[in-house]
Amino acid sequence: MGRSGAVAAAADDQQEALVRALGPDMVLVGDEVGRYCRDWHGDVTTGAVAVLRPRSTDEVAAAVRACASLGLSIVPQGGNTGLVLGAVPDRPDSQVVLSLERMTAIRRIDADDFSAVVEAGCILSEFKDAVGREGMFFPLALGAQGSCRIGGNVSTNAGGINVLRYGMTRELVLGLEVVLPDGTVFDGLSTLRKDNRGIDLKQLFIGAEGTLGIITAVSVKLMPEPDRVATALVGLNALDDAIVLYRRARRDCCDLLSAFEFMPPLAFVLAREAIPDLAMPMAGDYPAYVLMEISGSGLVDIDDLMERFLGGVMEEGLVADGVIATSKGQARNLWLFREGMNEGQAKRGPHLRTDISVPLSRLADFVRDAEAAVAAALPDCVSVSYGHVGDGNVHLNVLPPAGLSPEQCAAQIYQAKVAINVVLDAYHGSISAEHGIGRLKKPDFDVRLPAVQRQLLTAIKTAIDPTFVMNPGCQLNFVQNS
């Protein structure tokens, strides 16, 4: 038997053993595995020995034990919307995908306690809707919310558009239930607000991208529903004005700002390439745009606040033009430009996607310097910078010209990344503001990791997952580097 024949026979044995241990309902093999092994953009497709789909915490624990006994490692998967290949296997012969998609229950929503307990596989938008029906609000909001799942959000410490008001996912988590790599269950599903009994263990699993265990349920903070929301799009004469406007908005709007996104003029072109019938919201063209939202509940007159704020900054000339949405439909339309521009970029083919953060006060300088570095290295490429101003978070994406071969395109994407990272390092920024490391950013993370951090991370990994069962190709090659 040749090598590939031997590998196939071993895979058959492992699949049969998984089915025997866990039952046919939990184990997918063959063609059905494919859709779990492709990244969101469709740029990377791999494979896996099997996909395991448990329905309960006990079933997750049984699956973990079965994999350990067969020498298989586990790639946990939520909605598979992560953009850094954390949920896509890289060793198809020795990895299984463990999908949380059948653990979707909302165990409790407690409006008096301002908390909820939800299973890891619940889709974010479905959880937000359920919480909304109780007059409450879960503030995590991102373009992928119709597909990503709570466990994935916690495992990536997701950010999104409301971070400036409510913080990253970490700040919304009260407790976790986690199946550890040996199959034991860490039950930390507390809803206590204050609990200073030593080291807060749940923090280890938030942002760990499935390298330390499988999150099966999460307890989270809820807020009162901000039933008054004002949304405006403004045109600016320069990106620097966005930073000045942001400072003003935080002070003048009583810190009720819930989103403040900057976009280039190209955003409108890209969004309309994805959604052709989107109506243009403004007549003029400006070098930079900001989509801002203020929101609140109770006695605050949000519409009046937005009108007075924009009236003031337009009179001063800080804002060149602006529209305030007068209905939920109009507000949705404005947000479609911000969301549609991502899809528009995807339609143009493979491109560099970055997720960078720099100190807020230096954001405009960074964008200028980094775009200039890309233009100097790759004059035919188009840079698209947009993101969350309030978090100093820029997505500086680079679109190669049409007509390149896949190899030429990959070479240009790599060159663009190198050019941007040189500027980023000079600004002491982060290569991953909110998307995590996964497999995609591992080399860039690795070369920048100081020795002490490496030592600590390796100590934590080997203490919790000594046999490297959990998502071994993700974040760090702990074995090689230990």
Ligand SMILES: Cc1cc2nc3c(=O)[nH]c(=O)nc-3n(C[C@H](O)[C@H](O)[C@H](O)COP(=O)(O)OP(=O)(O)OC[C@H]3O[C@@H](n4cnc5c(N)ncnc54)[C@H](O)[C@@H]3O)c2cc1C
């Ligand atoms: C259009 C679009 C817009 C986006 N916008 C944003 C944004 O604004 N902000 C932002 O932060 N991200 C954004 N993302 C990225 C992505 O949506 C987030 O990272 C999200 O939190 C991933 O959730 P998921 O359920 O899809 O996780 P997956 O992609 O399935 O997994 C992500 C990582 O978490 C691990 N994991 C998943 N579930 C578990 C679990 N239960 N236990 C342990 N490990 C687990 C996986 O192994 C993987 O390493 C966007 C993505 C898209 C496609």
